[in-house]
Amino acid sequence: MSTGNMNFTLKVWRQKDANSSGKMVTYPAENISPDMSFLEMLDVVNESLIHKGEEPIHFDHDCREGICGMCSLYINGRPHGPKRAITTCQLHMRSFNDGETITIEPWRAAAFPVIKDLAVDRSAFDRIQQSGGFVSVNTGGVPDANIIPIPKVIADEAFNSATCIGCGACVAACKNASAMLFVSAKVSQLGMLPQGQPERWSRVQAMVAQMDEEGFGNCTNTGACEAECPKEISLLNISRMNNDYFSAKLFREEKVHDHGASGGE
Amino acid sequence: MSLDAKIPAGPLAEKWSKHKFNLKLVNPANKRKYDVIVVGTGLAGASAAASLAELGYNVKAFCFQDSPRRAHSIAAQGGINAAKNYQNDGDSVYRLFYDTIKGGDYRAREGNVYRLAEVSVNIIDQCVAQGVPFAREYGGLLDNRSFGGSQVSRTFYARGQTGQQLLLGAYSALNRQIHLGKVKMYTRTEMLDVVTIDGHAKGIITRNLINGNIETHSGHAVLLCTGGYGNVFYLSTNAAGSNVTAAWRAHKRGAFFANPCYTQIHPTCIPVTGDHQSKLTLMSESLRNDGRVWAPKTQEVAEKLRTKQLTAAQVKEEDRDYFLERKYPSFGNLVPRDVASRNAKEMVDDGRGVGGSGIAVFLDFADAIKRLGKEAVSAKYGNLFDMYYQITNEDPYTQPMRIYPAVHYTMGGLWVDYNLMTTVPGLYALGECNFSDHGANRLGASALMQGLADGYFVIPYTLGDYLASIGPKPVDKNNPAFAQTKQEVVERINKLLALKGTKTVNEYHRDLGHIMWEYCGMARTAEGLTKAKGLIQELRADFWKNAIVVGQNEEVNPALEKAGRVADFLELGELMVDDALMRNESCGGHFRLESQTPEGEALRDDENFAFVSAWEYKGDNQPEVLNKEKLEFEFVHLTQRSYK
Structure with missing residues (x-):
């Protein structure tokens, strides 16, 4: 389904629920278009996981236009990724280099316990x-x-x-x-x-x-x-x-x- | 079944006051004996929950997001109408009423629309009292602007984030009642069914989205404030989670669904770039106040633009067709949304579209920047320009925006009477979830107005009338209807989880969206709609055989959530097509190619179609039955809309 020619390696925090311990898991993200938003890139990865019968990566999102505040993601050590003044859903893959390894973690704070994978309780x-x-x-x-x-x-x-x-x-x-x-x-x-x-x-x-x-x-x-x-x-x-x-x-x-x-x- | 809209008799301006007086009241000491369920916490839900709790009712509020503040009302950009006439430019309650009923192409009720215009002034007062920071003039008073389809400045706004500020106001009122213990808030909880006892709504079944628990909640009344169903098109300006499930489940329990084919296609959205796209982003209609919409005059110039042999700025004035200004000189770029959208489609169909895909027209700010200066344009639209740049990587200060229509709002919804009650006693629908005030086309800046009107100023009066009539006796939670409905919900979840086919739920959703957009989008024909019906039936049958739903119920499982929602969209889509096929006229957002004037404008058929279609569910795979509520126009004279 995807039409692009960028490829990435994702290192993603997977955690079953609040009571389990989590770990980083590596996934390829292939044929990604620079026009995709970061969340659309994750959608592509998730679709391929579902096709393989695996559980998709869970993350919070809703409006996908930078206003509802639901999306989060700590990307390469920065909340909402490398660009200033935007949310993760407004971040596009053209902001990354082809071949790059991208680390994705949930918000880390004692007052924001992890619910599953990348979603936390706010x-x-x-x-x-x-x-x-x-x-x-x-x-x-x-x-x-x-x-x-x-x-x-x-x-x-x-x-x-x-x-x-x-x-x-x-x-x-x-x-x-x-x-x-x-x-x-x-x-x-x-x-x-x-x-x-x-x-x-x-x-x-x-x-x-x-x-x-x-x-x-x-x-x-x-x-x-x-x-x-x-x-x-x-x-x-x-x-x-x-x-x-x-x-x-x-x-x-x-x-x-x-x-x-x-x-x- | 005969539908009684319960519109009070008498002069238009007195209907609501008279009705309020005639409604029964619940004794203040008795209010705490009633439990009210509110599903959804957008403008309608949050304002209703807060206002009812302030009156003393016990409210249980539900949302599927992690916080009530996330509801999609938050994304509304442009503004909210109110007949304050602060600008001394001739506005009045009657004018707002008239504009709204005309804008809706005479397919809404006079009584409802007049009430909406009447309470609009109270909404602004309420929001300002809450601390909502509307735009102001240097003298400290509130600023207004004119907005699509209106010739007076009656729109109140908060930069390009009006929905956000209004929702945060309603959210703060809700928070105050949560703090006081009058509202119990359930977040990350999805409603999956309505429980009815002796035909009355008495509760809901929900799924806890964290641990999968299926829970029952009882109440003396249930209010659905769950928004619209635009996501049936897959791509729309709605949030990813927006869905029809609550309304559709209510429909299957006896609530009639009204005018399902009335979909608003918003003219100014960022065009689709590829199949990966998960949503479309709206560029506020306010941009049309200063931006000029155009397409190349000829296919040759359009082709050069598409292949980048020419830039927009290089296109000579005489090679540009400012088609809205040309065809509608008195309204120009400010024609209503349906007209603007259809004309953009005509340009593209004529081979004059621009952008890589050729499916877009220009919205140009060069003249505005020349006239007002870049700084002034930035002050008005800065955040929208930034958003556009973020998504497209193109700078709208130096090259025109590319825009194309996208599904934005659904005027159809659950049928309600003047009291906002559906055909199931005790079950109410507020905001975009109902059908009542926008007719066949919603004017800009009136969705926020309606959501808040319903929640702050209508339901607090009308709900009491029903509650007083049933009395405060507690709802019997041991009634077998609760266990029975819960069992049905569990069975449906199990059926979904058993799907281990080869195609993802998202792929089915996208396929459905393509069918809806192609055959039930901006222009519709009997032939296309008939074809779509068959395609949807096939797709639905295939879904229940071949979809993949991973995981289990007892965990966070977005795949399961989505599967339930798409399954409902697959049923709704067919009803929309049935409704569009039945309505053999062009009105508002519903354009039938068979019904147009010699100039290609929409041709309404008042003689045969001046009614609300209210569809009655008759069982799985049974044709739904059409009920008609005739629309009576006592005060306005029906005319063919003209914006020329």
Whole structure:
């Protein structure tokens, strides 16, 4: 089915499930077109495995256009592969040299246990968002959208933070497996906007507490997260989060309330 | 069976308010006694789950992805319509209603569409309150743009990532309710059947995608918010996992399937490069605001472009055919999607296509860059240009994009009444999963609007009416229907796992896609559709003999997941073909070659086809029965659409 003329050797992490140990297994990837995406290359390999009655290599993927955040893959030692500012599904085989050996591993972090092969459990990210990544408004009864003017620069900067796709590359890139970039993106987005002010101080405390509970490491300002983030989320978010966190701890009387309980504080 | 859409009587503008007043309410203290199942966590599902939990119902929400945030609503680029009239350019609820009903080629219900336009304004308020960062003007107020097929600026947007930002807003509301314990979230869980007791939906059967456990869940009502079925074409702009299984299983349990042949083919996608391709990528329709669509005037010039003897920039002005501007001077490049798509196909069929395959036309930004400067163009479309470059290795700042239509959205879906209830009492369908608001063609920026309208502002009212009528008595989980349905699911899985043939499930899917695209795509004929029906039947029979499904149930097994989904697509495909064959008229996304004007435009047949087709399942390998819901137009005058 494939039409290309590139050939690769893949070294792929295979692991039956969370309770089994895994190992690297070598597979050929033949007749690959430079126009194929990295995941389409894996599709080709998997089709040939299925034809041989073998189990295909499992990896997470869905939208295949760089926005859902489901695909992962640690390719040749880098999350989402060698190119900057894209996800694995947007990586094309023309970015590799014919004949190259490509190593493919899952995200490695204690808080992201392997489910199977290259897929990991990122539910810790959801639990962090559940702990406070929202504005407590119910459906209905909200004011007209234009009642609060928001300076364009603020709106744009909040937008930059809001573009995080929750893929986990930041954690995979970090030597401490820190989730600070991920958490700070949401804290910053809501912390900059007027809508986020009422819960600004409790939110940052709740989200950081949950992040710690999940077992992510701390930030030592290496910057690998920012360098590998497919959406180029800035380290500035971490500064903002630290600033809010310390402000909340030192100068704000409010305790972490049961975030989101109806009726507010 | 006679279909009652339950559209309230009375003047258009009062229908919804009057209906809301007439709906029964559930006492606040009783709401916690009801369990509601929500399948799918895209815009419709997440907004419904959050809103119902806020009201006090116990919600169980399900998604097959690893997180509710991954649902494919996230990929919507362009924007969301709302009749705010912030731009003072003549918009109103009535105008949005009128544009939507006309854009849908008069194949949607007036009552539903008016309600959609009416609640559109609340959606924007809600999303802004959640912290959704819509684009703003320098004065701090919200920005709007005009979007395909509309002559007013009513589209709210968040760069080219509107779906992402709206979904993350709904996801945050959902997260808040999960945190409060009002929503129990099941991720990596796929719904495989609906459980009905005495004809009412009372639960679902799911498969845990990690360990294969087949589980039963009970509830007083089941909401399907599972998206569209565009992946029946194999190649589409849908996510790899998007599928029809939940809706199709519901169909086989008694929910009628409406207008299955209404498929939206989006005009501006990146063309196919080869058989390895797993999906097609959309380039937002907003690009047509500044990009000019053209093809070479002659086959000779097209041939030179294809063989690279000429570059696009070298083609002289007089050798270019800006065919949309030429044929539709008042709408130009902004004609609705169905019109733009069909015209691109005409160019290619005429031998004037470009690119290596000859299956593409140009979308050119040279004039926009000259007029506005590269920086301004980049500010508007930067991320889309980057995406295009990433995929094609061609720079759209210096050479025109190559585009071609691709399957994008399905207007058809489960039949629902005005309350969003299917023909199975207690079973609801929201968002793209239902059929109700877009008629035969969906206008740009209205899918997000509908998903959120259904979830935030319709179901919270209409569901209570049904729940109040059945009362809060707990669902009996020991009813044999649960065990029986579960057994049927297990048997089907075993049947799939026993397939040890020679052809992969993906190969069957691709073959089905080729049949659908060729015979049930942009242009359809009775002859082609009849042929397709036979081909699909053969392919389906072969699948159940000759497919390979590796692995077992009690593990992560994407091959098994895919096999179940493709098996359902192989049944749906035939129904789509039946529906397309029955509808011997051209309307919206459905173009029958037998029904066109002398100028080659779509010719609708209101006398014979102003109805919703609602198909009733009658058993395996039995022909489905057609039920018709007549469309009554009291307020708009039906005209042949003209964008000239």
